[in-house]
Amino acid sequence: MLTFLVIVKPIPFIFWGATFAMFLFFGCAGDGHGLDENGNPIGADGGGLPVAFEPTFPNIQTKVFSAICIECHVGSQAPHGLRLDPENSYASLVHVRSAEQPALFRVNPGNADESYIIRKLEGGPGITGGQMPLNRPALPQDTVNAIRLWIAHGAPQN
Ligand code: HEC
Secondary structure: OHHHHHHHOHHHHHHHHHHHHHHHHHOOOOOOOOEOOOOOEOOOOOOOOOOOOOOOHHHHHHHHHOOOHHHOOOOOOOHHHOOOOOOOHHHHHEOOEOOOOOOOEOEOOOOOOOEHHHHHHHOOOOOOOOOOOOOOOOOOHHHHHHHHHHHHOOOOOO
């Protein structure tokens, strides 16, 4: 009986130990919700970048597109047909080719550096036309970082 207990008892501990280890290992993949006390994302994909707000599409819409960009990017006169109002912005951006540089998508999910919107916002070398927002103060880098992280996380709609 004693021998039986000695053999069987450790099994649950090994089992739960392994489960806990897997949780630690897989449980904190960067999904935009793991923020540290400063509101900065915890995680490997771009983690450590200071961000102005949690990098979700609804936040970007409210704080950037609707607040700043729709002064110009709205309706049938929107430059290059890029509409950034809430009804049209996602479909205007994600997996849509840039008119100025058709080799690039405006938003290339998973790849912020290869997303034309980031180059236009940062005024990167090789852009056509002006830095966005055109003739207005550039966005703070921590705001652009939030858009970068949203793209790095796969550019989910919600
Ligand atoms: C004052 C008007 C104005 C504002 C505000 C503005 N844009 Fe633009 N945008 C333009 C014009 C005009 C063009 C085309 C000429 C150019 O690129 O300089 C353009 C082009 C673009 C392009 C390139 C589209 C393509 O298909 O190649 C992107 C991306 C863009 N804007 C994003 C933004 C974002 C994001 C904002 C807000 C942060 C913004 N713009 C604010 C006027 C504006």
